[in-house]
Amino acid sequence: MPAELSPIDKAKFLAAKRATEFVEDGMKLGLGTGSTAAWMVRCLAERIREEGLRVVGVPTSSRTAQLAAHLGIPLTTLDEAKWLDMTIDGADEFDGNLNLIKGGGAALLQEKIVATASDQMIVIADAAKDVTQLGAFPLPIEVIPFGWQTTKALVEETLVSLDVLNRDVTLRMNGGSPLVTDESNYILDLHLKRIGNPRQLALVLNQIPGVVENGLFIDICDIVVIGHGDGRVTVR
Numbered sequence: 001m002p003a004e005l006s007p008i009d010k011a012k013f014l015a016a017k018r019a020t021e022f023v024e025d026g027m028k029l030g031l032g033t034g035s036t037a038a039w040m041v042r043c044l045a046e047r048i049r050e051e052g053l054r055v056v057g058v059p060t061s062s063r064t065a066q067l068a069a070h071l072g073i074p075l076t077t078l079d080e081a082k083w084l085d086m087t088i089d090g091a092d093e094f095d096g097n098l099n100l101i102k103g104g105g106a107a108l109l110q111e112k113i114v115a116t117a118s119d120q121m122i123v124i125a126d127a128a129k130d131v132t133q134l135g136a137f138p139l140p141i142e143v144i145p146f147g148w149q150t151t152k153a154l155v156e157e158t159l160v161s162l163d164v165l166n167r168d169v170t171l172r173m174n175g176g177s178p179l180v181t182d183e184s185n186y187i188l189d190l191h192l193k194r195i196g197n198p199r200q201l202a203l204v205l206n207q208i209p210g211v212v213e214n215g216l217f218i219d220i221c222d223i224v225v226i227g228h229g230d231g232r233v234t235v236r
């Protein structure tokens with residue numbers, strides 16, 4: 001383990017390292033995005049270097065592609081690979097049903113496409129991401145820049161129709177401008193505090209014109225590997 005890690009980084013590293021043990025020779029892998037996924041990419045690169053593990057990765061963001069290429073992980077595209085054996089990715093929250101909020105790193109669209117195209121999705125997370133009810137973390141949705149303010153108004157109307165009490169919706173910024181995703185879209189963050197029915201919300205949000213995808217991952221994750229600050233790793 002790298003020296004001098006904060007308890008949270010240690011937890012992320014331990015979860016990432018344990019998850020890479022699930023990787024077998026010859027696998028086609030989805031490579032997630034975020035600080036925990038970056039540890040996984042480093043641990044995978046180490047296995048490739050030291051054990052001669054042969055894998056090929058499909059990155060879920062330009063950031064992950066850059067890191068993985070820098071570390072010598074063979075990469076391909078999803079169109080080339082067609083179907084993946086496993087995706088390992090982080091999450092912003094996971095609940096008891098292994099439903100997730102993702103998109104804190106603005107990569108939810110590629111992350112959801114890649115995870116859905118995988119036989120298995122393994123989430124790696126520190127214990128702080130473990131929640132009884134999703135929603136304390138603002139739910140990201142990716143929207144087309146064209147008419148985004150209309151899309152935002154439609155999202156707010158939809159939240160009213162679902163009797164959602166807390167429904168502040170904000171455009172994610174990067175410095176003074178809207179943050180632009182790898183797919184050239186914007187991100188709206190939905191500050192809901194709690195999500196009573198994640199499955200219903202995920203379906204309804206994707207019906208709104210202008211919404212490309214939402215950060216609720218329902219029935220996609222198979223296993224969560226949880227790192228704890230005291231050095232323990234648990235698998236759920």
Ligand code: 5RP
Nearest residue numbers: 034035036090103104105107
């Ligand atoms: C990126 C994501 C990340 O996986 C999520 O935000 C968790 O990030 P981190 O591991 O840095 O806490 O969904 O879009």
